[in-house]
Amino acid sequence: xxxxxxxxxxxxxxxxxxxxxxxxxxxxxxxxxxxxxxxxxxxxxxxxxxxxxxxxxxxxxxxxxxxxxxxxxxxxxxxxxxxxxxxxxxxxxxxxxxxxxxxxxxxxxxxxxxxxxxxxxxxxxxxxxxxxxxxxxxxxxxxxxxxxxxxxxxxxxxxxxxxxxxxxxxxxxxxxxxxxxxxxxxxxxxxxxxxxxxxxxxxxxxxxxxxxxxxxxxxxxxxxxxxxxxxxxxxxxxxxxxxxxxxxxxxxxxxxxxxxxxxxxxxxxxxxxxxxxxxxxxx
Amino acid sequence: xxxxxxxxxxxxxxxxxxxxxxxxxxxxxxxxxxxxxxxxxxxxxxxxxxxxxxxxxxxxxxxxxxxxxxxxxxxxxxxxxxxxxxxxxxxxxxxxxxxxxxxxxxxxxxxxxxxxxxxxxxxxxxxxxxxxxxxxxxxxxxxxxxxxxxxxxxxxxxxxxxxxxxxxxxxxxxxxxxxxxxxxxxxxxxxxxxxxxxxxxxxxxxxxxxxxxxxxxxxxxxxxxxxxxxxxxxxxxxxxxxxxxxxxxxxxxxx
Numbered sequence: 001x002x003x004x005x006x007x008x009x010x011x012x013x014x015x016x017x018x019x020x021x022x023x024x025x026x027x028x029x030x031x032x033x034x035x036x037x038x039x040x041x042x043x044x045x046x047x048x049x050x051x052x053x054x055x056x057x058x059x060x061x062x063x064x065x066x067x068x069x070x071x072x073x074x075x076x077x078x079x080x081x082x083x084x085x086x087x088x089x090x091x092x093x094x095x096x097x098x099x100x101x102x103x104x105x106x107x108x109x110x111x112x113x114x115x116x117x118x119x120x121x122x123x124x125x126x127x128x129x130x131x132x133x134x135x136x137x138x139x140x141x142x143x144x145x146x147x148x149x150x151x152x153x154x155x156x157x158x159x160x161x162x163x164x165x166x167x168x169x170x171x172x173x174x175x176x177x178x179x180x181x182x183x184x185x186x187x188x189x190x191x192x193x194x195x196x197x198x199x200x201x202x203x204x205x206x207x208x209x210x211x212x213x214x215x216x217x218x219x220x221x222x223x224x225x226x227x228x229x230x231x232x233x234x235x236x237x238x239x240x241x242x243x244x245x246x247x248x249x250x251x252x253x254x255x256x257x258x259x260x261x262x263x264x265x266x267x268x269x270x271x272x273x274x275x276x277x278x279x280x281x282x283x
Numbered sequence: 284x285x286x287x288x289x290x291x292x293x294x295x296x297x298x299x300x301x302x303x304x305x306x307x308x309x310x311x312x313x314x315x316x317x318x319x320x321x322x323x324x325x326x327x328x329x330x331x332x333x334x335x336x337x338x339x340x341x342x343x344x345x346x347x348x349x350x351x352x353x354x355x356x357x358x359x360x361x362x363x364x365x366x367x368x369x370x371x372x373x374x375x376x377x378x379x380x381x382x383x384x385x386x387x388x389x390x391x392x393x394x395x396x397x398x399x400x401x402x403x404x405x406x407x408x409x410x411x412x413x414x415x416x417x418x419x420x421x422x423x424x425x426x427x428x429x430x431x432x433x434x435x436x437x438x439x440x441x442x443x444x445x446x447x448x449x450x451x452x453x454x455x456x457x458x459x460x461x462x463x464x465x466x467x468x469x470x471x472x473x474x475x476x477x478x479x480x481x482x483x484x485x486x487x488x489x490x491x492x493x494x495x496x497x498x499x500x501x502x503x504x505x506x507x508x509x510x511x512x513x514x515x516x517x518x519x520x521x522x523x524x525x526x527x528x529x530x531x532x533x534x535x536x537x538x
Contacts, residue, residue, distance in 0.1 A: 094345065160382070162378060162382035163382060163384060163385075164343075165378065165382070166378065166382040166447075167384070169338060169340065169371055169375065170371065170372075170375070170451055171368045171395065171399060176398050181384060185385065
């Protein structure tokens, strides 16, 4: 009887904790949706800002963030995937690879402002890209690289060793084995890494603050060497730096909602791709 | 021992190490051509490790090394000039746990030929059919070769893996406890198959099952703690072994 009571207690405690987490997320989402929705209009998402963002739309910030996410993925996905393949499939599992893994995990824990400074030093100043889309994308790419490497490695390791051995025993080379009999089954898991990366790349303010983001630039960029506005930075400015922060409160909510929708769209695309690959596998 | 003239695989003074741990001690053996050779011995005696030396599968394990020679058709397979791809084409392997790829039955069998550059669909069809017939599976699956291989029963999956190995045209088949995960009926089918394949292939089979070794093999090698204790005609090993350890193991006194 007593153990049964403890059982119930533990069950309810865990359940309440879980629900409260969902509750907090739900509250934040609902708050943004309720207060942001009235601001959403065609003009808001397709127009240019006026009066320092107090009026008009946020198209340059939407475009800027979309470019930055795309740029970061274009750089980070091939690099991350290749590193993960090297680390799990080719490298000898010894102290050296353990050190590399440690470095990658440490990199994942580096505060984003440090990545911002790194990007400022390397891309903006040393390579002379200036504050530009390319500097920002590269900085974000390095920031999400650890996430992509770690989740890709996990996805690769989840493919049974028996499939590799079976393929090698038939006289396949290691690359043929990886390409035909490992990667196809690891791809869905690898997409999960990019989904997580997208969320981070889209939302971070600190790295882009120093490498790309413009305070107020009501036009679209012409090349990857131009500065752009970006949604999280625009939100930060409306909330703290704007001369009339309380008056632009609805604009803040609108911007937050658009940022959420944008991330959702990128994630949806990744999830759809992932499911298409999953369907091809006949486990 | 066995007449060296007809030996397909010739192993000389083979030592093998996993890191600092020595797993094989000074193994010398001559495995005859177109015969079934069974490797028996208790778990951890090195018989699977030895089998995996014969197609260089141990290469993929980090931190392993060996001394000694493994000659196949007179050529040292660990020579730096050896083409591992060609070697593994010539020496097929069937694993303890059947490992069909998560593809269709057809794609499983066609995987090897395709990797080796076969593109002609008519020829591929022919190879797939011949290999499945060779593995005594064709009649059961001929109407559903496009179906997922993982939908097959355990015994069928293992015969599919044998068909897959046959499809690249090997001369030697290495089998690592191919029937250990199968029910008695499926085991009998695999054993029948081994008997049929015996006339065309040199087969080396690792088995835990003493009766199986006695039933299917011409020669038997008894391994114990990384040493080759005794090797000879199966009949002799099972009726009148020279070594006391072999006798104890065969009669079930240990292992």
